[in-house]
Amino acid sequence: VTHDDIVAAARTLVRERLTVGTSGNVSARHAGRIWITPSGVDPAAMAATDIVEVDAAGSRLGESPHAPSSEVGFHVGIYGARADIGAVVHTHSPWATAVSCTRQAMPPFHYMMVGTGDGTLECAPYHPPGSPGLAHGVVTALGGRAACLLANHGVVATGRDLDAALRMAREVEMLAQQYCLTRLAGEPKLLDSGQVAELIEIFQAYGQQQEDE
Ligand SMILES: [Zn+2]
Numbered sequence: 001v002t003h004d005d006i007v008a009a010a011r012t013l014v015r016e017r018l019t020v021g022t023s024g025n026v027s028a029r030h031a032g033r034i035w036i037t038p039s040g041v042d043p044a045a046m047a048a049t050d051i052v053e054v055d056a057a058g059s060r061l062g063e064s065p066h067a068p069s070s071e072v073g074f075h076v077g078i079y080g081a082r083a084d085i086g087a088v089v090h091t092h093s094p095w096a097t098a099v100s101c102t103r104q105a106m107p108p109f110h111y112m113m114v115g116t117g118d119g120t121l122e123c124a125p126y127h128p129p130g131s132p133g134l135a136h137g138v139v140t141a142l143g144g145r146a147a148c149l150l151a152n153h154g155v156v157a158t159g160r161d162l163d164a165a166l167r168m169a170r171e172v173e174m175l176a177q178q179y180c181l182t183r184l185a186g187e188p189k190l191l192d193s194g195q196v197a198e199l200i201e202i203f204q205a206y207g208q209q210q211e212d213e
Contacts, residue, residue, distance in 0.1 A: 001028045001087075001162060003048035006035055009089065009162045010043035018093040018169055023154075025069035028087040028162055029079050036075055038066030056080060073135030078158060081139050085158045087165040092154040095176035099123075100149040106179055109188040114199040115171055117145035119191065126151040147172045 009026045013019045024043075027036035037043075038050045053062035056079070058072040069075070075088050099106055100123055108119035124141035127133035138156055141148040146168050147157040155172055159165035182188045191199070 001030045001035070003035060003051040005162055006037060006051050007043070007046050007048055009087075009166055010037050010046060012166060013089065013091055013169070014043050016170065018173060019091040024089070024091045025071050025075070026087070026089050026162070026165075027069075027072075027075040027079075029085070033061075034076060034079060036068045036072055038064060039068060039070050041066060070130035071134075073130065073132060074138040074156065077135045077139040078142060078156070082142075082144075082158070084160060086160045087158065087162040089157045089162075089165040089169045090154065091157075091169055091173075093169065093173040093176075095180055096149060096155040096173050097153070098180060099176045100154060101152050103151045106149070106176065107188070108191040108196050109179055109182055110175060111191065111199055112171065112175060113191075114196060114203050115168070116147050119196040119199065121145070121147060121149055121172065121175075123149040123151050126153070129153065 006026050006028055013024045022040055022042055025037045027034055034054050035051050036054060038052050041050050050064060050066055052060060052064040052066055052068040054068050054072055054076065055061055056076055058076040060068060071090055078085055078088050103123055105123050106121040113119045122141040124137035127137055138148060138150060146159065147155060149155055157165050157169035157172055159168050
């Protein structure tokens, strides 16, 4: 991963309308370092030299002229809690944010929900943006999953690399749209725990198959 890859990911979020202006942020871990988008820089104007390097506590290292994203707290919190995660994306994508404003988890209403890990998407309790309380709440709500919602705020998506984290951000947004539409259509009929367990096996076999290719 390079600083350019992080800039490209931040621009992808804007291009795909998962975020607007400076409201999203992106980070990646490489060889024990954490690189994150700067605070207050529009991705359209962002250069590789703007990417900020921080340590495991979120303190700035290196020579960027900028402060790290104001949400650096949950980014480093996630890396500290999850050795399997190599990239984190945060957006206010509209459908996922709409669900977050209900402060409810998204249940296993569709088989693709198993892409989160266990078929659910938890919602971290409301805390002000950039606060230690939000960072703690995000790490707890994420647990062992690939994504979570942030009450009255947005969504965090993760992956083993930037591409995987972007894929998860898109997938969560699609699922949130489908969930909102389902609730308009009627009461969702949820997958039961046996059906979710069966899907987890199918997803794991599929993931293994892709790694073998
Ligand atoms: Zn935010």
